[in-house]
Amino acid sequence: MSDSVLIVGGGIAGITAALNVADYGRHVYLVDDTPSIGGTMARLDKTFPTNDCSICIEAPKMYEVNTHPNIEILTNTEIRKVTQTDDGFTIRLLKKAKYVDEEKCTACGKCVEACPVSVPDEIDGKIGGTRKLISVAFPQAVPNKNYLDIRCRNGSMRSEGACIGECVVDCSQCRECPIAHCVKACNNEGKFAVVLWQKDENIDIDVQSVIVATGIKSHEPPEGLYGYDVFPNVITYMHFERLMNAGGPTEGDIIRPSDKQHPHRIAWIQCVDRGDKGLPYCSKVCCMVAAKQTIITKEHDPSAECTVFYNNMTSYGKGFEEFYQKASGLGVRYIIGRPFDVTEDPETHNLTLRYEDIINGTIVEEEFDLVVLSSGLEPNDRNKRVAKTLKIDVDERTGFFTEPDPLFSPLETATPGVFLCGGATSPIDISESVVQATAASMKAVARRVRVAEEVAV
Numbered sequence: 176m177s178d179s180v181l182i183v184g185g186g187i188a189g190i191t192a193a194l195n196v197a198d199y200g201r202h203v204y205l206v207d208d209t210p211s212i213g214g215t216m217a218r219l220d221k222t223f224p225t226n227d228c229s230i231c232i233e234a235p236k237m238y239e240v241n242t243h244p245n246i247e248i249l250t251n252t253e254i255r256k257v258t259q260t261d262d263g264f265t266i267r268l269l270k271k272a273k274y275v276d277e278e279k280c281t282a283c284g285k286c287v288e289a290c291p292v293s294v295p296d297e298i299d300g301k302i303g304g305t306r307k308l309i310s311v312a313f314p315q316a317v318p319n320k321n322y323l324d325i326r327c328r329n330g331s332m333r334s335e336g337a338c339i340g341e342c343v344v345d346c347s348q349c350r351e352c353p354i355a356h357c358v359k360a361c362n363n364e365g366k367f368a369v370v371l372w373q374k375d376e377n378i379d380i381d382v383q384s385v386i387v388a389t390g391i392k393s394h395e396p397p398e399g400l401y402g403y404d405v406f407p408n409v410i411t412y413m414h415f416e417r418l419m420n421a422g423g424p425t426e427g428d429i430i431r432p433s434d435k436q437h438p439h440r441i442a443w444i445q446c447v448d449r450g451d452k453g454l455p456y457c458s459k460v461c462c463m464v465a466a467k468q469t470i471i472t473k474e475h476d477p478s479a480e481c482t483v484f485y486n487n488m489t490s491y492g493k494g495f496e497e498f499y500q501k502a503s504g505l506g507v508r509y510i511i512g513r514p515f516d517v518t519e520d521p522e523t524h525n526l527t528l529r530y531e532d533i534i535n536g537t538i539v540e541e542e543f544d545l546v547v548l549s550s551g552l553e554p555n556d557r558n559k560r561v562a563k564t565l566k567i568d569v570d571e572r573t574g575f576f577t578e579p580d581p582l583f584s585p586l587e588t589a590t591p592g593v594f595l596c597g598g599a600t601s602p603i604d605i606s607e608s609v610v611q612a613t614a615a616s617m618k619a620v621a622r623r624v625r626v627a628e629e630v631a632v
């Protein structure tokens with residue numbers, strides 16, 4: 176009987192669950208379909224309500240996972256097929272090629288230097304962040320290895336100047352590339368790690384339990400909402416988080432996209448795109464994220480004028496209300512009401528918000544240098560496929576996984592042996608994700624004992 180546990184998703188929830196299960200002596204497969212574990216937390220600056228540095232907390236855990244003898248990390252990997260057995264599951268994983276041999280790559284960066292093409296980064300692109308077609312996912316990535324963008328490998332970046340794209344031969348036909356700058360740079364170092372002919376690989380595993388920790392993503396507001404994607408100085412709260420972050424595209428310099436100047440008057444609009452046409456639920460974290468971002472902005476520049484437009488203050492967690500009070504005490508202006516539109520001065524790119532001041536009953540127009548949209552959290556877009564593969568349910572309205580009996584069997588799913596935690600269940604903060612991950616890991620470990628007893632009977 177296999178006593179292994181598969182964890183799908185390597186964010187803070189998956190990492191916490193992996194360490195717990197592994198410390199109980201079980202073998203863990205920690206699978207993430209991106210090139211690195213870490214999830215959203217690895218991209219944050221600080222974390223409410225303590226404002227501790229996010230990566231400083233998560234990186235040691237990522238390292239522990241990477242060096243734990245009971246944990247096998249599989250990145251760029253998806254679950255493809257699940258067969259239920261008497262005592263668990265046989266699962267087919269698809270490990271997609273990174274076109275880099277992870278055993279040989281030391282992330283020396285020579286291939287990155289040699290790559291001629293920069294593309295907008297998936298998270299930071301709208302605020303000027305770029306990455307090379309071959310790169311590490313982020314500086315603290317685990318595994319800390321380079322990966323090659325598949326668009327380069329399949330030739331679709333040819334018009335951008337990708338050197339592989341010049342070639343007329345399919346990469347799978349060669350064992351030594353005479354064209355690609357990254358291959359040549361790597362070979363010059365004697366590493367021979369860039370392997371353009373690498374293939375996707377099927378891996379079959381037997382596990383007793385599965386923990387789904389596929390997390391959340393920052394919701395992308397529709398184009399035009401409050402001028403988003405139209406005016407350069409309207410950004411999301413994820414973009415602002417990245418601007419604050421020393422590991423972000425501006426190395427922590429809070430500048431506005433249009434002119435790279437420090438914004439002085441900054442507005443946060445809460446509950447953006449919430450409602451029937453947008454997100455039909457409260458994302459729970461945005462009020463505290465705005466408090467965090469205003470506090471940190473004030474730390475950067477005490478004279479910055481921060482204004483938060485909100486409806487209800489969601490400060491339900493331990494220390495949350497005090498955190499909001501702290502922001503307020505620093506002079507952050509909290510205005511009840513959602514602005515109804517944003518217009519731009521085409522010369523200065525400053526933004527004018529029109530809003531109703533509900534307390535005073537007046538319509539107000541006010542100018543800001545930067546507008547931050549707190550656009551909420553949404554479920555991962557890969558959830559439906561995971562649900563189908565594992566025969567578990569997603570809520571049609573919200574897209575998060577559901578528990579048939581959340582009151583008495585929380586974190587359990589329609590398939591016995593498959594458990595949930597973190598952002599896979601609902602919009603959630605880090606501490607709640609960690610609590611859930613700990614509970615789910617205990618359920619996964621306890622299941623072995625139960626199944627063994629049933630088999631014995």
Ligand SMILES: Cc1cc2nc3c(=O)[nH]c(=O)nc-3n(C[C@H](O)[C@H](O)[C@H](O)COP(=O)(O)OP(=O)(O)OC[C@H]3O[C@@H](n4cnc5c(N)ncnc54)[C@H](O)[C@@H]3O)c2cc1C
Pocket residue numbers: 183184185186187188189206207208209211212213214215216219221222223224252253254388389390391392393412413416460464467552555557558561596597598599603604605606608
């Ligand atoms: C702008 C912003 C600021 C925030 N600030 C704070 C804060 O200060 N404090 C706080 O407590 N919370 C904060 N949060 C919330 C916090 O990010 C989440 O609580 C936390 O990331 C949830 O962790 P998770 O592991 O469940 O999900 P995630 O961090 O989203 O990780 C999920 C992982 O699963 C992987 N994955 C997804 N689908 C699949 C699949 N099908 N197969 C394999 N892998 C998959 C993803 O690649 C990812 O690595 C913030 C969120 C945002 C957007």
